[in-house]
Amino acid sequence: MDRLRFGSLFRQVSDEIKQQNEEYDQLQKLNVARSKKIKELLQKKSEKFDAEFEERQKEINIIHKK
Known part of the structure; x- marks a missing residue:
């Protein structure tokens, strides 16, 4: 038993x-899967930030050249 x-x-x-x-x-x-998604989102945000930063930097350089 x-x-x-x-x-x-x-x-x-x-x-x-x-x-x-x-x-x-x-x-x-x-x-x-969540980690990969977060990494992708952070990468996109980083790329967007970098592009905006470069654009503003160009604008600043143009202003300073004048």
């Missing part, structure tokens, strides 16, 4: 661990 109960408990725990591992893997995939 104890062996059957132990076997049943062991399977339950094993199944729960398996489910938690799958959930963890899914969360990891979401985090990776």
Whole structure:
């Protein structure tokens, strides 16, 4: 009887661990995707900022040349 109960408990725990591992893997995939998206957005913002900065720098240089 104890062996059957132990076997049943062991399977339950094993199944729960398996489910938690799958959930963890899914969360990891979401985090990776989120990180990539954030990196892309930051890159775009950085490029936009750099372009605006260069444009303003050109305007300042034109003003100073006059």
